[in-house]
Amino acid sequence: MRIVYADNAATTSVSRTALEAMLPYFTEHYGNPSTIYSVGREARRALDTAREKVAKALGTEAKEIYFTGGGTEADNWAIRGTAELRQKKGKHIITTAIEHHAVLHTCKDLEKHGYEVTYLPVDEYGRVTADQLRGAIREDTILVSIMAANNEIGTILPIKELCAIAHEKGVLFHTDAVQAVGHIPLDVKELDVDMLSVSAHKFRGPKGIGALYVRRGLSLPPLLTGGGQESGRRSGTENVAGACGMAAALEESVEHMDENVKKVSAMRDRLIEGLLKIPYSRLTGDPVNRLPGTASFVFEFIEGESMILSLDAAGICASSGSACSSGSLDPSHVLTAIGLPHEVAHGSLRLSINECNTEEDIDYILQTLPPIIQRLRDMSPLWEDYIKKFKA
Amino acid sequence: MRIVYADNAATTSVSRTALEAMLPYFTEHYGNPSTIYSVGREARRALDTAREKVAKALGTEAKEIYFTGGGTEADNWAIRGTAELRQKKGKHIITTAIEHHAVLHTCKDLEKHGYEVTYLPVDEYGRVTADQLRGAIREDTILVSIMAANNEIGTILPIKELCAIAHEKGVLFHTDAVQAVGHIPLDVKELDVDMLSVSAHKFRGPKGIGALYVRRGLSLPPLLTGGGQESGRRSGTENVAGACGMAAALEESVEHMDENVKKVSAMRDRLIEGLLKIPYSRLTGDPVNRLPGTASFVFEFIEGESMILSLDAAGICASSGSACSSGSLDPSHVLTAIGLPHEVAHGSLRLSINECNTEEDIDYILQTLPPIIQRLRDMSPLWEDYIKKFKA
Amino acid sequence: MYSEKVLDHFYNPRNVGELPDANAIGTVGNPRCGDIMKIYMKIEDDIIKDISFKTFGCGAAIATSSMATELVKGKTIQEALSLTNSAVTDALDGLPPQKLHCSVLAEEGIKAAIGDYYRRQGIDPEPIVGCSFDCEACHKEHHEH
Amino acid sequence: MYSEKVLDHFYNPRNVGELPDANAIGTVGNPRCGDIMKIYMKIEDDIIKDISFKTFGCGAAIATSSMATELVKGKTIQEALSLTNSAVTDALDGLPPQKLHCSVLAEEGIKAAIGDYYRRQGIDPEPIVGCSFDCEACHKEHHEH
Ligand SMILES: Cc1ncc(COP(=O)(O)O)c(C=O)c1O
Numbered sequence A, B: 001m002r003i004v005y006a007d008n009a010a011t012t013s014v015s016r017t018a019l020e021a022m023l024p025y026f027t028e029h030y031g032n033p034s035t036i037y038s039v040g041r042e043a044r045r046a047l048d049t050a051r052e053k054v055a056k057a058l059g060t061e062a063k064e065i066y067f068t069g070g071g072t073e074a075d076n077w078a079i080r081g082t083a084e085l086r087q088k089k090g091k092h093i094i095t096t097a098i099e100h101h102a103v104l105h106t107c108k109d110l111e112k113h114g115y116e117v118t119y120l121p122v123d124e125y126g127r128v129t130a131d132q133l134r135g136a137i138r139e140d141t142i143l144v145s146i147m148a149a150n151n152e153i154g155t156i157l158p159i160k161e162l163c164a165i166a167h168e169k170g171v172l173f174h175t176d177a178v179q180a181v182g183h184i185p186l187d188v189k190e191l192d193v194d195m196l197s198v199s200a201h202k203f204r205g206p207k208g209i210g211a212l213y214v215r216r217g218l219s220l221p222p223l224l225t226g227g228g229q230e231s232g233r234r235s236g237t238e239n240v241a242g243a244c245g246m247a248a249a250l251e252e253s254v255e256h257m258d259e260n261v262k263k264v265s266a267m268r269d270r271l272i273e274g275l276l277k278i279p280y281s282r283l284t285g286d287p288v289n290r291l292p293g294t295a296s297f298v299f300e301f302i303e304g305e306s307m308i309l310s311l312d313a314a315g316i317c318a319s320s321g322s323a324c325s326s327g328s329l330d331p332s333h334v335l336t337a338i339g340l341p342h343e344v345a346h347g348s349l350r351l352s353i354n355e356c357n358t359e360e361d362i363d364y365i366l367q368t369l370p371p372i373i374q375r376l377r378d379m380s381p382l383w384e385d386y387i388k389k390f391k392a
Numbered sequence C, D: 001m002y003s004e005k006v007l008d009h010f011y012n013p014r015n016v017g018e019l020p021d022a023n024a025i026g027t028v029g030n031p032r033c034g035d036i037m038k039i040y041m042k043i044e045d046d047i048i049k050d051i052s053f054k055t056f057g058c059g060a061a062i063a064t065s066s067m068a069t070e071l072v073k074g075k076t077i078q079e080a081l082s083l084t085n086s087a088v089t090d091a092l093d094g095l096p097p098q099k100l101h102c103s104v105l106a107e108e109g110i111k112a113a114i115g116d117y118y119r120r121q122g123i124d125p126e127p128i129v130g131c132s133f134d135c136e137a138c139h140k141e142h143h144e145h
């Protein structure tokens, strides 16, 4: 069966370049980078090079990049570390209502430990404004953590501007850039953020490796203590192969960013244009400032998981923020935060494409989805009621 | 040049079996295991199977195994998690003076947060006794964390017996089994431990993946919060390829354990016998209850790093607990804990072999090391003084 | 995550649609909660001669609707009332734990339709079918009272 | 981690061994700290005619010993006294940060030997070479006083 993978915001396939960059570090240069003999030196060199590549792609220097076990660890480290570092100054944190759970649940956990968290509401497009942030900062605010781009609706947030406001008030700024890195141009020095989270598997690197950019001079305490790797900041034998794969994938993404953005956003726009022809459909997220690969919708009168299953039967891999697909009773916090009523949010669909997708994939989706939606609506008592109301 | 890798306690090469188990999950079944469509289901199945294999190798069930980003994360999680879970009961933790830094520095960190830690001293072989532990347990003791086998001197500790004492007093027991798993028979149910840390790269799995066994019913709070993976216990997109590699390596290790133990410990014994012929050399660690692959020594009058460099020049990869090789001024805490004076501890050498080593490797080490030691002693003013004292 | 049976009943639901000559209609669930199920029955001589459903909901909701209608079709009202959610689940070769509540919905849907049938006949359904599940509340919240 | 030069001086140390006719011997470091360096000099007419060393220590300690002896061989006492640890490090194309203290040891060793030379001549070395570095304390602790 034809498989059209359109869930690249969930994870991506590892690129050939990334895989090839990893392979030598499993069986050949398998040494521990902390050792001084030949086999270890090879590993150390590879790790150093990987760090330089990641740093370069983010517009900074190697000594500000720390490898982690993924985006979640990077987010946890940034937030928990700052909380510990600055607890004398205060215990107030500001974030948004649409962060990834790696940020949100970490903030919730800190609330149990005496921290106070402000979750900035967002508008219908998932945006927060400078004024909102300015108004929320207090004397005891120690951290602002706002994502660079949202994973469900693709909205890109104005990090540079928001960061400037935090800094005006002397507050540290972290951004979860997991969905942005490798997909849109991004320079930590230009953004001026203090910390930035990265996850390799979102840009065709392997799973289980990420990084945290920590601005020089910020003495973020470690989350994982032990052997003192990563300059004492993140202990644990370094995932050399992972770091090499991540660096290669990121380098490749940045190198081809212009052409990828052009190609991918054109495909995304075709998806959006084509699928908005379906009646009672809406785009979610910012119509202009959005990730090149994210086409996200709600389709009224049907439930998301049944759409995903039907698409799967046709070989299309996509995701939904409906309650059922998350295993809870509520639809995604992001969809409710942008003001969608629950019954509408349940009908959400996210198609996230990247440079591996083709125009034929888009054609196939455009031709496959409408009849699925029709079929599910035909099965839906809500649709029946709605139609009858109009006939009456 | 001939390379003899004899630092398998630091890390190992990934086995062919493990690498092959990983490969399909980079480019083919690259899905996110939390998704419900075909590509994700393949990943989920692989992850489930990996968990079952790891569980089986440890004598338990899949639902008690949680994947982590390595041994360090597993140790941090077990200790920090228990500290949080049981803080109402007390704030006293017992460990030993010879734990890996992943345990020791985590305990030190907890001391800064109001916890009290007893570091049980060890005897000259690195052993702790049941009576020592019994004497150290207090009303407010919440955790005993004792390693299954030491990474520097290879001593195997009597976990089953020690755990029984902790349990007698209602205290949770964690063991850092990073050096033991895959190398010596080990069954969590028989040991009866509450938590056990594993790291894949010590038994020919990849770096950057590990596991924590958590006994059913123990509601260890998560260290990493977020998307709720690993039954809500350890968030972060699962390192599917890593888990598969780890499971395959562990399965293979357990399958061949009997023959490997026989083969490897015979080679180890040849190393010990041969190298103890060098004057002023001593074995470190328990002479009987020791890891099959660890041959560890001190050679007086010389410094470890210069030995490592000289061995490296001959293609032999080994390590030392000397100050210089650790980048600090003090030799390893393990070597001082077993009572070695600093000047002797500086001359430590650890050769750690596994089933990939050959008898020829052993011959080569036995023939290469003695002249290196002679050369370094000839360069040493301590040796000069010592010899003169005897001539006088 | 779903069994083959669940997927079969999702992709090829039995008895889907409206029943023009239904004399028993029950609706349970709440769109806010992401699932709503409407059951149509044609009951004659205490026997469920025909049955159909319409469901807004996830794969499990649709599959359990389909299976539940299959299980009670041609059965007596008494037999239908004794249908349990676990019988539906078992017939589908099980459901993932977080989906078990969907099977409750199917059980409720059948009961709600039968309740409607009694009500149309001027009989108070409560003593017979228990709670009639037609309250406004979300079926989950409902369960908590 | 080590430069090629460091490794060359470690694997092929220059001027290693005892010097039978030395008239200046200095020992610095402490075995407890993992490095001890003994410098032998033959000084004639204020010139270091010959020099050798013995070192117990890591690769950096041995390489800096070797390089330091090379740098002062044939030089006047004054020139030798002006040898800095950074000159030794530079001549070795640098050292890893955690090894920089080893280069201090080399500077100290040279000074200690020259101090010994003066002392043998009945001259108090302190005003000339500064601290004579022969105290019992570990050379690191020493630096803290
Ligand atoms: C915005 C965002 N933050 C954090 C994460 C967590 O990254 P990981 O799953 O690699 O830990 C993800 C993806 O899962 C994400 O989309």
Ligand SMILES: Cc1ncc(COP(=O)(O)O)c(C=O)c1O
Binding pocket: A227, A235, A236, A237, A238, B009, B070, B071, B072, B073, B075, B100, B102, B147, B149, B150, B151, B176, B178, B179, B199, B200, B201, B208, B210
């Ligand atoms: C005994 C012991 N515990 C913990 C660790 C840490 O494991 P990792 O480096 O995989 O985090 C190691 C090895 O580094 C070890 O030998």
